[in-house]
């Protein structure tokens with residue numbers, strides 16, 4: 001039996017009709033049994049779905065935005081399918097279900113659960129269109145609801161995987177199908193033990209690919225991107241980045257931790273644990289080699305730049321004349337854990353703890369509310385976190401000069417600054 005292989009296609013690779021045609025071309029000589037294809041929502045659909053929920057919660061008009069999203073998907077279908085094709089009624093059906101979900105009561109209290117129910121439609125709709133198009137081209141694939149495979153706890157928006165259950169489901173639901181045809185499923189979404197839809201965190205489709213690969217002991221995962229592979233900087237932000245031909249799992253994981261958005265941070269660990277190589281390749285140039293992430297055991301010394309936006313710097317200052325002690329840090333981290341907020345950078349001084357976190361709706365106000373009784377809390381929003389791995393002096397000097405810096409942190413291998421571009 002050929003070993004399972006996993007391909008993942010993100011939003012950029014299916015953002016319009018031409019992209020979906022390109023995806024079909026990639027499959028012409030690559031489609032085979034035991035191939036799992038993981039697909040995300042089209043283009044920026046997840047952002048649009050988030051905006052719909054925001055409008056709904058603020059009791060503003062969401063119908064217009066929903067109509068725009070619907071016509072975006074329809075117009076793609078019009079370019080791909082003849083009039084009267086069954087895909088049109090299937091998409092219509094998804095949008096009816098989506099609108100029903102948006103109309104259900106939603107408040108700050110059940111926001112996370114409502115969020116998952118709503119944003120999941122992006123992936124459900126995208127996989128329907130891609131599956132129908134591939135089949136119309138004679139590229140037969142089976143559609144699989146990922147919620148029947150990816151079993152999670154009920155931490156909505158940041159659900160944790162129930163690995164045992166997911167592996168059982170993959171083996172019972174997926175393997176028999178893979179033995180017959182390639183299977184196409186959604187990234188990013190799962191279900192809790194009660195069948196409620198959950199999501200794995202924004203951009204979590206890469207992680208889905210890794211979960212499925214790990215559960216079925218796949219021979220490789222390939223994530224198809226709009227870049228030639230993993231570079232030493234985001235080409236949308238920095239000039240002339242270099243391509244890594246190969247990277248050690250550890251170095252790749254470190255890059256994703258600091259915010260290199262080319263790979264979701266949770267993707268590497270399950271693959272490294274099972275020595276499954278991860279290929280990052282360009283869907284624009286599918287025959288090029290891309291980057292291979294595997295156990296090289298070598299740390300590539302090239303300086304690497306990583307930029308994270310929409311960062312918030314929060315400082316907790318003790319209000320009496322004590323110094324920062326372990327229990328202060330513990331208090332802060334306990335609340336962060338409750339709010340499912342991850343610290344991107346931590347710095348302590350004699351009387352304060354400073355953390356850098358991602359912006360998330362309602363989370364900052366909840367954090368401040370919880371901790372203002374213990375600390376004097378101050379914060380700055382809309383900042384950037386720039387990380388340079390393997391920093392070189394000249395590079396540090398060059399970038400430091402372009403920021404109004406609020407905080408800086410230097411270790412043997414890392415330079416980080418938090419601030420606003422000048």
Ligand SMILES: Nc1ncnc2c1ncn2[C@@H]1O[C@H](COP(=O)(O)OP(=O)(O)O)[C@@H](O)[C@H]1O
Nearest residue numbers: 010011012227229230231233234236260261262
């Ligand atoms: N170090 C890096 N190497 C390559 N691409 C990077 C890097 N850091 C950030 N990126 C960005 O990641 C993008 C691809 O990831 P993403 O947009 O999440 O893909 P998708 O949504 O299609 O899965 C690239 O277009 C690039 O701008």
Ligand SMILES: N[C@@H](CC(=O)OP(=O)(O)O)C(=O)O
Nearest residue numbers: 010011040046202203204205
């Ligand atoms: N659609 C989800 C999940 C995802 O992973 O998307 P992408 O593969 O396009 O980053 C998101 O935008 O967060």
